[in-house]
Amino acid sequence: MKRSERLHALTELLRRQGARGCTAQRLAAEFGVSVRTVKRDLDALERAGAPIWSRPGPGGGYGLAGGASLPPVNLTPAQAVSLLAAVSAARDAPYADLATAAVQKVLDVLDPRTRALAERLADRVWVDAPPPPARSVRSPIEQAMTDQRVVRIQYLSGDGAVTTRDVEPVLFGSRNGTWYLIGWCRLREAMRWFRLDRVQHAALTSAPCGDHTVEEVGAPPPTSRPVLGRTRG
Template sequence: MNRTDRLHALTEELRRAGPRGRTAHRLAAWLEVSTRTVKRDVSALQQAGVPVWASAGPGGGYVLDAAATLPPVTLTPAQAVAVAVALAGAPDAPFAADGRVALEKVLDVLGGEARAEVERLGSRVWVRGRPGGRRDPASVVEDALARRRVVAISYRDRAGTPSRRRVEPHLLAHDGGSWYLLGWCRERGAPRWFRRDRIEAADLTTETAPERDPAAYGRPPPDAHAVRSPR
């Protein structure tokens, strides 16, 4: 990690730490540098106007002033490529199209040198595309989940039997190599799993999906987890 990336990482770690701060020893271990390097980096941040101050007493460390404004979101070249790899490797994942747009927004504000490094590093990572691509019904289902709307779907079950359902979307889950919509089926009056690639058409309704007790959908497996979890 070069010094510029280290200073950025140091600032963001202090921001995440909040008023608790971080000791020089902990920061040094996290960054894999000496405490002397951490102190020099903190001094450089302070000289650049970043509001970092030292807390006194046992266990004291460095704290980023809570009044500091949150800077624009920036990524290092390696972080940008990591996001691009994740998106390219799962083109049918929920909200993947939105992810690609978000990544382009971040890349647009990178400096010329950083953008060039993203292009250089990204050209050394290849992903072979899969036949087909995302189907339109998938984006409608995602929109229904995001906006908490009832969605009307045309569905074909494992036996090939077609049906038309009105579903209150609850969550999207990945299991056994496939994506599923878990929701409350109005026709069955019960929770159901719908494999996303069997949803042949979807129409967003104007009806708000009511909040239901999560217990009605059962407990997730012990090895399942949300894509956004605490550090």
């Protein structure tokens, strides 16, 4: 990772940590550099105007002052194309349309030189992805998850039977390239996994979800993780 990219990533990591801050040792381990290098990077960011605070002693570390405004983080051409590639390769993922719109907003605010380089690099990345589910199916399910409301679906099971289910959405999961809606099925009174490509119709209801939790789904596979990258434990 180039130093400029590491400085951007370091700023974003401290931003996410909030008031908790982060030790120099952890930052060094995160970026695979020495503690001395991290401290030089932090000094450089502070000289550039980043509102970095430091707290000595046990429980201390570094962080960003709460409420302070930061300059926008600029992407490199490769970072911009990585976003394009990830979104284009996952058109069947939940909220994929919103992700596409978000990436376009990022591209729109890049400086002209970086955007031109990103566009040239993007021409060298091809994607042949499966078609996404119909918007009439996807939208109610995504909204149900966001608002935590019951969604009524017509579901085609593996044996060809079609049933109508009222589902309390708990999480979306991808397994072996297939996306699932995992939620509490009121018909079966149990947690169930529904393949999104087998949902024939979906309608958002006004009924709120109960208090079912992610933990009820069970232990995730060892290789699974939330999209933010934090491991569960």
